[in-house]
Amino acid sequence: MAANTFGELFRVTTFGESHGEVVGAIVDGVMPSLPLCEADIQKDLDRRKPGQSPVTTPRDEEDKVHILSGVFEGMTTGAPLCLVIYSTDARSSDYEALKEVFRPGHADYTYWKKYGIRDYRGSGRSSGRETAGRVAAGAVAKKILARRGVGVLAYTVRAAGISCAAFDPNVIENNPLRACDAAAAREMEARILALREEGDTAGGVVECRIGGVPTGLGEPVFDKLDAALAQAMLSLGAVKGIEFGAGFSAADKKGSEHNDQMDRAGFISNNAGGITGGISTGQEIVLRLAVKPPSSVSLPQKTVNIRGEETEIRVEGRHDACLCGRIVPVVEAMAAITLEDFFKRQAAAFC
Ligand SMILES: Cc1cc2nc3c(=O)[nH]c(=O)nc-3n(C[C@H](O)[C@H](O)[C@H](O)COP(=O)(O)O)c2cc1C
Numbered sequence: 188m189a190a191n192t193f194g195e196l197f198r199v200t201t202f203g204e205s206h207g208e209v210v211g212a213i214v215d216g217v218m219p220s221l222p223l224c225e226a227d228i229q230k231d232l233d234r235r236k237p238g239q240s241p242v243t244t245p246r247d248e249e250d251k252v253h254i255l256s257g258v259f260e261g262m263t264t265g266a267p268l269c270l271v272i273y274s275t276d277a278r279s280s281d282y283e284a285l286k287e288v289f290r291p292g293h294a295d296y297t298y299w300k301k302y303g304i305r306d307y308r309g310s311g312r313s314s315g316r317e318t319a320g321r322v323a324a325g326a327v328a329k330k331i332l333a334r335r336g337v338g339v340l341a342y343t344v345r346a347a348g349i350s351c352a353a354f355d356p357n358v359i360e361n362n363p364l365r366a367c368d369a370a371a372a373r374e375m376e377a378r379i380l381a382l383r384e385e386g387d388t389a390g391g392v393v394e395c396r397i398g399g400v401p402t403g404l405g406e407p408v409f410d411k412l413d414a415a416l417a418q419a420m421l422s423l424g425a426v427k428g429i430e431f432g433a434g435f436s437a438a439d440k441k442g443s444e445h446n447d448q449m450d451r452a453g454f455i456s457n458n459a460g461g462i463t464g465g466i467s468t469g470q471e472i473v474l475r476l477a478v479k480p481p482s483s484v485s486l487p488q489k490t491v492n493i494r495g496e497e498t499e500i501r502v503e504g505r506h507d508a509c510l511c512g513r514i515v516p517v518v519e520a521m522a523a524i525t526l527e528d529f530f531k532r533q534a535a536a537f538c
Pocket residue numbers: 244292293294310313314315316318423424425426479481482483505506507510513514517
């Protein structure tokens with residue numbers, strides 16, 4: 188497994204498995220003398236942690252971060268940060284029955300075929316728990332970006348087939364889906380709870396906006412900013428699609444409608460989503476992600492075991508019924524890590 192590090196000059200390496208002793212991240216490339224304490228990181232981890240509502244897994248992890256290196260007297264030293272989160276509520280016995288059976292929609296079959304060994308307890312490295320390290324690293328990136336005048340905001344725009352009709356930033360942190368429309372959020376929650384009763388799960392769409400990005404970030408041709416953001420987002424479990432700006436609706440537009448015309452004040456529209464030619468335009472970057480319904484359903488499904496014998500499976504245990512609300516802080520973290528890396532690359536390219 189050789190791809191546990193993301194970024195070139197702001198580098199994040201995550202470690203740990205779902206039911207291992209710890210998960211966390213090493214962050215290299217943080218400038219010295221940045222004030223940093225555990226509370227700066229904890230607030231985002233608290234947004235990601237399980238057990239927050241009936242639509243998320245009841246696994247009761249405190250997800251408390253410990254900064255083990257890279258900070259002296261409340262300031263970063265320029266040395267790598269080691270951010271560690273201890274697991275306190277792993278119940279590996281839940282997974283005993285799944286030891287030899289491949290769960291449909293999970294990475295069980297592919298990990299087994301590729302490595303010949305698989306940590307079946309809570310999905311090991313392919314678990315959503317791995318993203319705790321990303322969120323911790325992302326909180327550091329966000330803090331640096333705030334000094335650069337850059338802000339990242341993600342929220343749910345659709346879940347369980349229900350779309351938001353309004354955008355109210357004040358409601359996002361006050362509903363379990365982190366949806367931007369309070370009325371839609373209530374409907375989403377009701378529908379997801381009904382699906383959970385039936386033993387099923389729901390997917391959705393998460394939008395992310397990055398404001399304050401100057402013109403010029405992005406490294407054509409292979410490390411275009413949109414290509415890098417796509418890699419960052421598609422490296423998250425359950426993210427199955429990405430679009431920027433007008434996205435897939437561009438396919439039905441005429442060129443004259445889709446073009447972002449300009450006047451003396453700048454761009455008149457933002458169908459490009461803030462990136463053209465792989466370089467930021469100076470407008471808001473807007474992207475949307477398709478989030479699949481969690482694979483862990485307690486309805487019976489057909490599968491095979493490691494000997495190739497057919498069997499039936501019901502995935503019981505503690506799982507999310509919809510991932511959108513918990514994935515929002517993870518999306519923000521990956522956007523922030525990517526952007527900070529490109530700020531550093533921009534500075535390095537022109538000195
Ligand atoms: C924060 C987070 C939490 C997750 N929780 C669950 C879960 O409780 N149940 C589940 O089936 N999948 C969950 N997933 C998704 C799986 O990790 C993912 O579907 C699996 O690794 C297979 O990868 P793929 O969907 O990208 O193909 C979660 C993902 C994230 C990012």
